[in-house]
Amino acid sequence: MSDGADASGQALCKKCKKQTNSGPKCITCGANYHTICAKLIKKAKFINDNEVNCCAVSDTGEISDCESLAQSEDTFSSLRNEIKYLKTIIDHKDVSSRN
Ligand SMILES: [Zn+2]
Ligand SMILES: [Zn+2]
Structure with missing residues (x-):
């Protein structure tokens, strides 16, 4: 499974597709984000500084x-x-x- 993150710690932000060394990670799909990028995703829910849930299905059914x-x-x-x-x-x- 490749979710954009690997053991080397390199990860690509799912939003802007650029490398992110720090920033929250989706607890559901494992996607990495820059903190700013995660904030741009309206339906992403911040759990804490390091964890976000971008897969939370919104009321409108967006996936x-x-x-x-x-x-x-x-x-x-x-x-x-x-x-x-x-x-x-x-x-x-x-x-x-x-x-
Ligand atoms: Zn980004
Ligand atoms: Zn996700």
């Missing part, structure tokens, strides 16, 4: 940055459909309120 990126196109098109649908409703409302 990870990568997966939400992969899904963003689908989400976008379904959002557009929803907006279209909502606009249709609003149009109808306009018509009916004028009558």
